[in-house]
Amino acid sequence: MPRNPLLLTALAMTALVALWGVLDTAGLAAFAQEGVAQQFSSRAWFIMLVASLIVVLVLWLAVSPYGAIRLGADTDRPEFSTVSWLTMLFAAGMGVGLLFYGAAEPLTHYSLIRQQLPEGPAAGYAMVVTNFNWALHAWCIYGITALVIAYYAYRKGQPGIIGTPIRYSFHRGGWVRPVAWIADLLAIYAIAIGLAGSLAIGVFQVQGGIASLLGLEGGGDALKLAVFAVLCIAFLLPLTMDLSRGMAVLSNIAMAIAVVLMIFILLVGPTHALMDGIVDAVGGYLSSLVRQSFATFPFFGEAFADWFHAWTLNYMVWWIAWAPFVGVFVARISRGRTIREFVLGVVFVPSLFSLFWFGVFGGLGFYAAASTDLPVVDTALNEPENTTFFVLSALPLGSLTGVFTVAAAFLFLVTSVVSAAFVLAMFSTGGNENPPVRIKLIWGVILAALGLAMMLTGDTGVVRSIIALGAIPFVFILPLLAVAFLKTLQREEGR
Amino acid sequence: MIVGSLIDTVLNVVVFAFIGALIWLYLRDEGAG
Numbered sequence: 407m408p409r410n411p412l413l414l415t416a417l418a419m420t421a422l423v424a425l426w427g428v429l430d431t432a433g434l435a436a437f438a439q440e441g442v443a444q445q446f447s448s449r450a451w452f453i454m455l456v457a458s459l460i461v462v463l464v465l466w467l468a469v470s471p472y473g474a475i476r477l478g479a480d481t482d483r484p485e486f487s488t489v490s491w492l493t494m495l496f497a498a499g500m501g502v503g504l505l506f507y508g509a510a511e512p513l514t515h516y517s518l519i520r521q522q523l524p525e526g527p528a529a530g531y532a533m534v535v536t537n538f539n540w541a542l543h544a545w546c547i548y549g550i551t552a553l554v555i556a557y558y559a560y561r562k563g564q565p566g567i568i569g570t571p572i573r574y575s576f577h578r579g580g581w582v583r584p585v586a587w588i589a590d591l592l593a594i595y596a597i598a599i600g601l602a603g604s605l606a607i608g609v610f611q612v613q614g615g616i617a618s619l620l621g622l623e624g625g626g627d628a629l630k631l632a633v634f635a636v637l638c639i640a641f642l643l644p645l646t647m648d649l650s651r652g653m654a655v656l657s658n659i660a661m662a663i664a665v666v667l668m669i670f671i672l673l674v675g676p677t678h679a680l681m682d683g684i685v686d687a688v689g690g691y692l693s694s695l696v697r698q699s700f701a702t703f704p705f706f707g708e709a710f711a712d713w714f715h716a717w718t719l720n721y722m723v724w725w726i727a728w729a730p731f732v733g734v735f736v737a738r739i740s741r742g743r744t745i746r747e748f749v750l751g752v753v754f755v756p757s758l759f760s761l762f763w764f765g766v767f768g769g770l771g772f773y774a775a776a777s778t779d780l781p782v783v784d785t786a787l788n789e790p791e792n793t794t795f796f797v798l799s800a801l802p803l804g805s806l807t808g809v810f811t812v813a814a815a816f817l818f819l820v821t822s823v824v825s826a827a828f829v830l831a832m833f834s835t836g837g838n839e840n841p842p843v844r845i846k847l848i849w850g851v852i853l854a855a856l857g858l859a860m861m862l863t864g865d866t867g868v869v870r871s872i873i874a875l876g877a878i879p880f881v882f883i884l885p886l887l888a889v890a891f892l893k894t895l896q897r898e899e900g901r
Numbered sequence: 902m903i904v905g906s907l908i909d910t911v912l913n914v915v916v917f918a919f920i921g922a923l924i925w926l927y928l929r930d931e932g933a934g
Contacts, residue, residue: 444912448912449913886926889926889927897931
């Protein structure tokens, strides 16, 4: 084991959380839920402010004179053609979360909003909130992190890790090195917890899909463990050898299945109703963007406050947890682009895709709820992992599309965990782009143990709380990175 | 109740201090480095 304090501390922290979760699942769940409730009720305003100001900053960077700065030397040109770059960004935007929440989330919002508004406006607002949670804010948070990593790595020749901007930009004070070290540690911790949480949610969905396809009642826990065991074998094996090409192929297959599924629903389902819904939801999203960006629901009572904390606020923190992970990938493929090109591609392409995705899946959910006798809303509330399959069953070939959904979810999980183990190994070895196999393998095992701990809670709400608690400290790092980045840009201007 | 309110105040004061520190960092001169 190398003498690397960052690696050892990060491994110890994550291993302890995993151990706690496996030995005392209820204790970890209660701690996470109480801790998140306290943090969210106290700091909701700050989290929303950070997330929304990042959107303002990223969009401003694109239109400002800094937009012309290249992520690389001035003579560098993009490594990938614009079309393949956009396709790769598209892939980065996809994940098991979209498959899980596509139909379930708008319906869940609807069930609460319906108490305040008539059916039609409630469904419309449910789509607006879902779009808000998944579009510009998510991609500006990913975007700023990727931008910062790419700028310092390719333009300044510094290590592509999270603490770099702090070390590079602030020269004076004994606090710089420790704070940069803590930033590196918190990034690793947030990635590990965030990815393990997605792993658990993905296992819930694959298990739900298999159970509903085979008509299984009960035995859910045994099936979950079986899915988890197969998944562990599937992602630990590739970590022992160089299968980066194979992983890229699997990721593309998963993306292709998801896109074909979306097009299938659009064409075989109620096409004009879905398109009406998408256009309406995009309009609603754009017109309420500013209001929604700063909405904290202080005067709506406890039920709405809880709902806001459990969804929008939780998502903002979730995107922050994922940001260093997605950021590394997006930075790597964006070398040689200008900041303006970067923002236009990274922020707008995946955001548009999210709007379309939720329009199709969410629209189908509302359509199934309105035009069939299926208890769609109850399923979304009580069995979110089954909602996608349930809604697909309202269309022809429901079993076949269900099989493909399970396959895509499984492939997304395998490829995300393999990539996460790589990024964790890279971050914990000072930015080494070819980290040793055994470090990757150790991170693979830690992710599996954390995933198991979260899976044992058996509740997506608890999993989301554990992710949030892991990522909240990083809410403070992101603005610090932004300030460091702005200072370096200003110095560049004064060259 | 009083303890809860005190914790809330402390948590928010930490955030105010953090925002102040960010503004100070942004404005201060780093020198040639």
